[in-house]
Amino acid sequence: MQVENEYNDKKGEFYILENSKKIAILEYVFAGPNKFIIDHTEVAINQEGKGLGKILVKAAVDFAKEAHYKILPLCPYAKSVFDKTPEYSEVLF
Numbered sequence: 001m002q003v004e005n006e007y008n009d010k011k012g013e014f015y016i017l018e019n020s021k022k023i024a025i026l027e028y029v030f031a032g033p034n035k036f037i038i039d040h041t042e043v044a045i046n047q048e049g050k051g052l053g054k055i056l057v058k059a060a061v062d063f064a065k066e067a068h069y070k071i072l073p074l075c076p077y078a079k080s081v082f083d084k085t086p087e088y089s090e091v092l093f
Contacts, residue, residue, distance in 0.1 A: 001016055001052075001055065002016070002017070003015070003016055003055060003056060003059040004016075004017065005059065005063060007028075007030075009030065010029065010030055011027065011028065011029045011030065012027075012028055012030075012036075013025050013026060013027045013028070014026040014028075014056045014059045014060055014063075015056075016052055016055065016056070018047075022044075023043070023044045023047045023052065024041075024042070024043040024044065024047060024052035024053065024055075024056055025040070025041070025042050025056070026038060026040070026041045026053075026056035026057065026059070026060055026075075026078065027039055027040040027041075028060065028071075031072065034068060034069055034070060035069060035070045035071070035072065035093050036064070036069055036070075036071060036072075037071070037072045037073075037074050038057070038060060038071060038072070038073045038074060038075045038078040039074050039075055040075050041053050041056060041057070041075050041077045041078050053077055053078075053081070054081055057073075057077075057078050057081040057082070057088075060078075061088050061091055064091040065090075065091060069091070070091055070092065070093035071091045071092060071093065072092070072093055073092075
């Protein structure tokens with residue numbers, strides 16, 4: 001399963017495709033030169049319970065680490081993943 005990341009200077013999204021359809025997305029907006037806010041995570045109803053949301057949050061964390069960004073998880077789902085995964089705290093702002 002491959003996670004894609006598309007973004008511009010204002011916003012972006014991580015997503016997972018299946019049969020050319022997005023089955024899971026995590027949307028974010030940039031909040032300055034080194035920060036972004038995760039504001040929405042959604043998984044297709046028929047794909048729930050497979051851990052796709054967690055995969056997307058991990059992709060966002062990995063992206064932040066590589067690019068030296070900090071993350072504010074405003075999305076309730078993303079925040080719950082951060083709360084349950086202490087090692088992600090290094091990218092929080």
